[in-house]
Amino acid sequence: xxxxxxxxxxxxxxxxxxxxQLLYGFNEVPQALLINPxxxxxxxxxxxxxxxxxxxxxxxxxxxxxxxxxxxxxxxxNSKLRDVVYSxxxxxxxxxxxxxxxxxxxxxxxxxxxxxxxxxxxxxxxxDVFSYFPKDYAVLAYEGNFNNINRTFDLSDLNVSGELISxxxxxxxxxxxxxxxxxxxxxxxxxxxxxxxxxxxxxxxTVPGRDNxxxxxxxxxxxxxxSGLASLTNDENSDVGSDISTLKRRILFGGxxxxxxxxxxxxxxxxxxxxxxxxxxxxxxxxxKDIENHKLDGYYEFEGINPLFPESSQGQTAQExxxxxxxxxxxxxxxxxxxxxxxxxxxxxxxxxINYAFGSNSSKEDCDCMANDDAYGNAVGVQLFAVNRPKQxxxxxxxxxxxxxxxxxxxxxxxxxxxxxxxxxxxxxxxxMGNVNFYVMADNLLKFQNLAKAQSLSLxxxxxxxIKTNEKQ
Amino acid sequence: xxxxxxxxxxxxxxxxxISCVKDVDFDQAEGIVLTPVIESNLLFFDEPAPSFxxxxxSEVSFVKDSVVVEVxxxxxxxxxxxxxxxxxxxxxxINRGYEAKVDFLNEADELQYTLLFNIPTxxxxxxxxxxxxxxxEGDNLEAFKTTNKLALTLTMFPSTDGSSLxxxxxxxxxxxxxxxxxxxxxxxx
Numbered sequence: 001x002x003x004x005x006x007x008x009x010x011x012x013x014x015x016x017x018x019x020x021q022l023l024y025g026f027n028e029v030p031q032a033l034l035i036n037p038x039x040x041x042x043x044x045x046x047x048x049x050x051x052x053x054x055x056x057x058x059x060x061x062x063x064x065x066x067x068x069x070x071x072x073x074x075x076x077x078n079s080k081l082r083d084v085v086y087s088x089x090x091x092x093x094x095x096x097x098x099x100x101x102x103x104x105x106x107x108x109x110x111x112x113x114x115x116x117x118x119x120x121x122x123x124x125x126x127x128d129v130f131s132y133f134p135k136d137y138a139v140l141a142y143e144g145n146f147n148n149i150n151r152t153f154d155l156s157d158l159n160v161s162g163e164l165i166s167x168x169x170x171x172x173x174x175x176x177x178x179x180x181x182x183x184x185x186x187x188x189x190x191x192x193x194x195x196x197x198x199x200x201x202x203x204x205x206t207v208p209g210r211d212n213x214x215x216x217x218x219x220x221x222x223x224x225x226x227s228g229l230a231s232l233t234n235d236e237n238s239d240v241g242s243d244i245s246t247l248k249r250r251i252l253f254g255g256x257x258x259x260x261x262x263x264x265x266x267x268x269x270x271x272x273x274x275x276x277x278x279x280x281x282x283x284x285x286x287x288x289k290d291i292e293n294h295k296l297d298g299y300y301e302f303e304g305i306n307p308l309f310p311e312s313s314q315g316q317t318a319q320e321x322x323x324x325x326x327x328x329x330x331x332x333x334x335x336x337x338x339x340x341x342x343x344x345x346x347x348x349x350x351x352x353x354i355n356y357a358f359g360s361n362s363s364k365e366d367c368d369c370m371a372n373d374d375a376y377g378n379a380v381g382v383q384l385f386a387v388n389r390p391k392q393x394x395x396x397x398x399x400x401x402x403x404x405x406x407x408x409x410x411x412x413x414x415x416x417x418x419x420x421x422x423x424x425x426x427x428x429x430x431x432x433m434g435n436v437n438f439y440v441m442a443d444n445l446l447k448f449q450n451l452a453k454a455q456s457l458s459l460x461x462x463x464x465x466x467i468k469t470n471e472k473q
Numbered sequence: 474x475x476x477x478x479x480x481x482x483x484x485x486x487x488x489x490x491i492s493c494v495k496d497v498d499f500d501q502a503e504g505i506v507l508t509p510v511i512e513s514n515l516l517f518f519d520e521p522a523p524s525f526x527x528x529x530x531s532e533v534s535f536v537k538d539s540v541v542v543e544v545x546x547x548x549x550x551x552x553x554x555x556x557x558x559x560x561x562x563x564x565x566x567i568n569r570g571y572e573a574k575v576d577f578l579n580e581a582d583e584l585q586y587t588l589l590f591n592i593p594t595x596x597x598x599x600x601x602x603x604x605x606x607x608x609x610e611g612d613n614l615e616a617f618k619t620t621n622k623l624a625l626t627l628t629m630f631p632s633t634d635g636s637s638l639x640x641x642x643x644x645x646x647x648x649x650x651x652x653x654x655x656x657x658x659x660x661x662x
Contacts (some may be wrong), residue, residue: 070497077501146511146653212517213560213651304514304650307538307625322540452497 018058018097018128019385021398022428022441023460024351025276028410029430029439030464031108033120035351036278037171037183040263041118042468045107046437048122054101060456062419063092063133067452085138090157091391092133093419096434099126101462102251106171117172123250128166128347131160135187143354145206149214152205155222159390161196163344165285166251167190171262181269189258191285192250193228194344198390212304218332222296225342227256230292258285260346272376277352284345291339298332348388355381377404382388385418394419408432416443420456428460437464504661515559515650516540516575516625522567522642525629532629532637539578539624546579551618556655557609563592565601568636569629573648576624577616577632585616591641594633598644 024035030046041224048054064084071080104122108115136153145151171185201221203273228250232243260283266276305325357376379402386393396418403411414426426443434460440461447454525533544550563573570593577586588607595601609617 005544066499070499072496072498077504078506081505140508144511144654144656146510146512149512206512210513210516211519212649213562214512214514216514249478302514304517305540306518307516307540307623308518308520308536310626326541450496 004120012193016385017349018095018349018394019396019398019416019418019458020056020441020460021383021385021396021400022412022426022443023415023439024383025353025355025381025384025400026402026410026412026428026430026439026441028432029437029462030100030104030120030466031460032136033106033118033171033173033183033186034122034169034262035280036264036276037173037185037218037262037264038181038266038278039173039183039276040175040181040266041106041108043106043108043174043466044115044469046105046466048101048104048466049465051100053465054099054124054460054462056097056099056458056460058095058097058458059089060095060420060458061093062455065453065455070238070452071117078272082142085142088133088135089191090132090135090154092130093394094129095391096127096129098128099124102166104464116175117342118183121169121175123166123168123252125164127162127164130347130389132157134158134160135138140204141207141416145216149206152203154223155202155204155220158200158222159198161194161198163194163196163346164192164247165194166192167253168252177353181266183264185262187262187281187283188253189260189261189283189285189346190250190253190255191227191287191344192247192255193226193232194256194285194287195224195226196344197222197224200224201228209303211306214303216302218298218300218302220296220298221393223465224294225287225291226293227287227289227291227342229290231290241420256285256287256289258344258346259283262352266361272357274355274357275353277350280349280351281346282348284343286341286343288341291341293338293340293342295336295338296333297336300328300332302329349385351383353381355379355384361366378402412441414443420458421454424456432466435465435467437466438462502660506660507656507658509656509658511654511656513652513654515652516623517649519645519647521645522569522638523640524643525567525569525638526640530639534629534631535626537624537626539576539622541622543621545620546618550654553656553658554614554618554654555610555657556599557610557614557617558653558655559588559650560604560605560606561588561590561607561648561650562602562652563590563649564647565592565595565603566598567595567638567642567646568598568644569632569638571630571646574626574628576626577620578622578624579619580621582622585620586613592646594630595644 020035023029023032026032026167027040027042059091068084069080101122106120108118110117112209134157136157140153167187167189169187171183171186173183174417175181202219205217206214215376260281262280264278268274268275357379359378377398381400383398385396390398398414398416400412400414405411408431412428416424423446424443425445428441430439442459444454444457500627527533573590575588576584579585592603593601
C-alpha cells in the first residue's frame with residue numbers, strides 16, 4: 001500500500017493531465033500540433049528526439065489530496081480516511097493520464113515559394129485511467145446495511161476504466177489564407193490492454209418485510225469488460241518479462257484496432273486577435289481479440305428461509321424448496337464469463353481559445369527564425385478545455401500570459417480553474433539552442449512545496465530537433 | 474546553450490529541491506479498519522392453524538427440518554466477525570403453546586449450540602408476541618463460526634382443555650428471525 005501511494009505521487013510529479021493548458025497554443029513546440037492540428041506551424045521541419053520528444057503525465061483527484069489522509073498530524077488514520085470518504089460524492093474522480101511519444105516528425109511542403117502545407121506524423125503511447133468515487137459501495141463497506149434500512153445503494157457508482165493504447169497518426173495542416181489555418185489528423189489506435197466497467201446499473205436495498213423482518217432486494221447489472229488482459233493473467237508463466245514483450249508486440253497494429261481523428265483551426269479576427277479551437281479523439285476502438293468479460297445480472301428478493309413449511313402448494317418437498325432457494329441465490333451471484341466483442345469510444349477532448357497579442361518583440365531586430373506572423377512579444381488569452389467522461393464532461397478554464405524572452409526563450413504562465421482546484425498556477429518554458437528545442441511545463445506550482453497537498457499535478461517535457469528557414473514569411 | 478542549461482536547472486530545482494512530500498506517513502495505510510454492520514434475514518414461517526393437521530385429520534405436533542448455511546463458517550466471516558446478535562420473534566394467535574428449538578450443527582452434524590424458545594398459548598386466539606435475543610460473543614461466537622447447519626424443531630404442546638386442532642381452527646403462528654453481524658475488517662492483519 002505504501003509503495004502504491006509513493007508510486008502514485010512519483011507518477012504525479014513526473015507526469016501531467018489530459019488538459020494540456022500550457023502546451024495548447026504554444027506553437028514553438030511542435031507537439032502543440034497534436035492538440036490542435038489547425039494551429040499555426042512555425043517550423044519547416046522537425047524531428048522529435050525518439051522517446052524524449054514528449055513525455056506527459058497527469059494525475060488528478062477531486063475531493064481529496066494525499067495529505068488529507070496521510071498527514072503526520074497525530075490524528076487517527078482511520079478517522080481521517082472516514083472523513084475524506086464521507087466528504088466525497090459519486091461525482092468525485094480519480095484520473096491518470098500519461099503519454100510518451102515514441103517517434104514524431106513533420107515537414108512543410110506546398111507549391112511555389114511559400115510552403116503553406118504541413119504534414120506531421122508519429123507514434124505515441126497513452127495510458128488513461130479514470131474512475132469515479134464509488135460512494136455507495138464505500139458507505140456499504142463502512143456501515144453495512146444496519147443503519148441504512150430503506151437506503152437504496154446505487155450500484156452504478158462503480159464506474160472505472162483504464163486503457164493502454166498506442167496511436168499512430170498522420171496530420172495535415174494548411175494555411176488557407178493569411179487569416180485562416182485549418183488541419184486534421186487521422187489516427188489508428190491499437191489497444192494494448194483495456195479494462196472497463198462503466199455501464200453498471202442496479203441497486204441493493206433492505207426494506208421492512210412482510211413475512212420476515214426485512215426484504216433484501218438485489219437488482220444487479222454489473223459488468224467488467226477486458227481485452228488484452230486474459231492472455232496475460234491466464235497464461236502459465238508468471239514471468240513479467242515475457243508479459244512485457246507480449247505488450248510490446250501489440251504497440252504496432254498488434255492489439256485491438258480502432259480509428260479516430262482530430263480537427264482544428266486558427267482564425268485571425270485582427271492582426272493581434274486570434275481565435276482557435278480543436279476537437280481531439282473522435283474515435284472508437286473495436287475490441288475483438290483476447291476478450292474476457294465478467295457479468296453479474298439478476299434480480300432477487302430475499303426474505304429468509306422457510307425450512308418447515310415450504311410452499312407445499314406447488315407440491316415441493318422441503319429439500320426441493322431449499323434447493324431452489326439456494327439455486328436462486330447462487331445464480332444471482334454467479335459471475336458469467338463471456339467473450340463478447342465490444343466497442344469503446346475514446347474520450348473526446350475540446351479545446352478553444354481567444355488570444356490577444358500586444359507589445360513589441362524585444363528581439364525583432366535580430367533574425368527571428370521563430371517569428372511566424374508578428375512582432376508582438378506578449379499575449380494574453382483565455383482557454384476552455386472539456387473532456388467527455390461517462391457521467392458528465394470535465395471542464396477547465398484557463399487564463400494565460402505568454403511572453404517571448406530574447407530570441408530563444410518563450411514562457412507561458414497559466415491560471416486554471418477546474419474540478420480539482422481553483423489555485424492552479426502553471427508555467428511552461430520552451431528554449432531553442434541552435435536547432436534543438438527543449439520544453440518543460442508543469443502546473444499546480446503552488447503545491448510544489450508539498451506535493452502531498454496537491455489534488456492534481458501535471459508535467460510535460462521533451463526535446464525536438466527543429467529547422468526553420470529565414471525566408472519563411 | 475546557457476539558456477537550456479538555466480531552464481534545466483530551474484526545472485530540476487522545482488522538481489527536486491523545492492517540491493517535496495512533507496509531513497506524510499504512508500505506513501498508516503497498512504491499517505485500514507472497516508466496521509460494517511450487516512442485517513440479514515434468517516428463518517421464517519407463517520402458518521395458519523390447519524397446517525398443524527395432517528390429511529387424516531390428526532394433529533402434527535412435531536415438525537423438524539434443517540438448512541445448510543455455509544455463510545457462517547465462511548473464511549471471511551471466521552476472520553472478521555466480532556459479534557452476532559440473532560433475534561427471534563413469534564406471533565401466535567393459535568390456541569396452543571409451542572416450543573421452537575434451533576440447533577446449530579457443524580459439518581459433522583455435531584451440536585454446537587442450542588437455543589430454546591417458548592411460545593405461549595394464545596388463549597381465545599388473542600395475539601401473543603414473544604421475542605428472544607441471542608448474543609454471540611467470545612466462546613459461543615466460536616461455536617457460531619463452526620456452524621454449517623441450522624436445524625429448526627417446532628413442537629406443539631398438547632392442549633390443556635383436551636381440544637385438538639382441525640381444518641377449521643383459527644389463528645396462525647408467525648415466526649421471524651434476523652441476524653445482526655458486527656464485522657471488524659483490519660487490513661493490517
